[in-house]
Amino acid sequence: NKQVVLRDYVNGFPREDNMEVRRKEMKLGVPQGSNAVVVKNLYLSCDPYMRLLMTPNLLNRLLPSYTPDSPITGSGVAKIVDSGNPEFKVGDIVYGTTGWEEYSLITNPQGLFKIQHTDVPLSYYTGILGMPGLTAYAGFYEVCSPKKGEYVFVSAASGAVGQLVGQFAKLMGCYVVGSAGSKEKVDLLKSKFGFDDAFNYKEECDLNAALKRYFPQGIDIYFENVGGKTLDAVLLNMRVRGRIAVCGMISQYNLDPPDGITNLMQIVYGRVRIEGFSVSDYVDQYSKFLDFMLPHIREGKIVYVEDIAEGLESGPFALVGLFSGCNVGKQVVLVARE
Numbered sequence: 506n507k508q509v510v511l512r513d514y515v516n517g518f519p520r521e522d523n524m525e526v527r528r529k530e531m532k533l534g535v536p537q538g539s540n541a542v543v544v545k546n547l548y549l550s551c552d553p554y555m556r557l558l559m560t561p562n563l564l565n566r567l568l569p570s571y572t573p574d575s576p577i578t579g580s581g582v583a584k585i586v587d588s589g590n591p592e593f594k595v596g597d598i599v600y601g602t603t604g605w606e607e608y609s610l611i612t613n614p615q616g617l618f619k620i621q622h623t624d625v626p627l628s629y630y631t632g633i634l635g636m637p638g639l640t641a642y643a644g645f646y647e648v649c650s651p652k653k654g655e656y657v658f659v660s661a662a663s664g665a666v667g668q669l670v671g672q673f674a675k676l677m678g679c680y681v682v683g684s685a686g687s688k689e690k691v692d693l694l695k696s697k698f699g700f701d702d703a704f705n706y707k708e709e710c711d712l713n714a715a716l717k718r719y720f721p722q723g724i725d726i727y728f729e730n731v732g733g734k735t736l737d738a739v740l741l742n743m744r745v746r747g748r749i750a751v752c753g754m755i756s757q758y759n760l761d762p763p764d765g766i767t768n769l770m771q772i773v774y775g776r777v778r779i780e781g782f783s784v785s786d787y788v789d790q791y792s793k794f795l796d797f798m799l800p801h802i803r804e805g806k807i808v809y810v811e812d813i814a815e816g817l818e819s820g821p822f823a824l825v826g827l828f829s830g831c832n833v834g835k836q837v838v839l840v841a842r843e
């Protein structure tokens with residue numbers, strides 16, 4: 506069984522060699538009398554929070570850190586190859602937390618979700634129909650309290666979450682601008698995802714001036730994915746009673762101490778509501794979310810761009826690449842085809 510193992514805890518930016526692909530003998534059966542399952546992993550999801558699990562105690566309030574010398578875990582799509590659990594039979598395709606390895610023994614399969622709709626690409630369950638999709642859906646519709654005609658700004662806008670937030674904002678009748686780190690991504694935002702406008706934040710030496718150019722009237726909703734300098738500049742451009750949904754702050758995950766924010770008083774002047782959220786609080790909305798998404802996908806009203814790295818060996822490179830923006834769209838690792 507090939508596995509991606511964390512060599513040791515990580516300080517600063519993660520590197521490919523913080524992980525190692527190893528082989529370990531594994532019996533492909535469920536232990537007698539247990540209600541575990543054995544899965545063959547098909548698609549693994551690369552998510553920014555996985556970096557936080559590579560340092561002890563960072564994400565403690567939500568998830569335990571990884572253990573050095575053990576395979577890392579994340580969400581993925583997998584096929585049941587042995588089952589001691591009446592809920593799952595051999596051949597079922599499931600989505601949920603699994604190991605970064607070819608085969609995983611899942612001793613606690615309650616968290617696995619059986620995939621019923623297979624007319625869409627299975628990899629979608631790591632992105633648009635999985636955790637990032639639900640994050641965009643709950644974050645935008647619940648946390649942002651959007652209204653038609655409002656001015657919306659999204660950072661890391663071409664990524665797994667951001668590309669959906671922009672499309673939801675357009676469905677709601679908002680004006681939406683996204684920022685991303687390359688010309689290719691900016692073009693995608695405008696031509697594929699229907700953002701009204703977009704810019705490359707790496708080409709703007711003064712982010713405050715850039716935001717003033719794109720939002721002369723100010724921002725009602727900021728969907729925060731990056732933090733740091735972007736957040737600081739956004740604070741200077743929020744409209745009165747604006748909302749900031751703090752989904753994540755990827756620019757801070759490798760910094761200790763984090764970048765300073767200097768414009769916090771703007772929260773008072775603008776009576777701005779800033780609210781952090783975690784997708785884990787919205788899992789009960791998953792079936793409502795699927796009912797909303799599937800017709801939109803089938804009718805082509807919501808589109809999704811994925812970046813699929815082939816083979817488990819490419820996993821460490823793909824995961825680390827999130828922190829330099831190598832991914833164009835949702836980063837997935839293809840471990841095996843069905």
Ligand code: NDP
Pocket residue numbers: 551552553554636637640661662663664665666667684685686687690730731751752753754755756757782783784785827828829830831832834835836
């Ligand atoms: P993406 O697919 O957007 O990948 C990460 C992207 O972040 C990169 O492609 C890069 O794009 C951008 N980025 C990386 N480093 C920096 C930096 N220093 N400054 C600015 N941008 C940077 O990731 P996701 O869509 O999966 O995640 C987006 C955010 O949402 C993250 O902060 C993540 O932690 C958070 N999240 C939160 C959840 C929750 O429950 N609250 C659940 C899921 C995700 P570019 O080239 O544009 O710079």
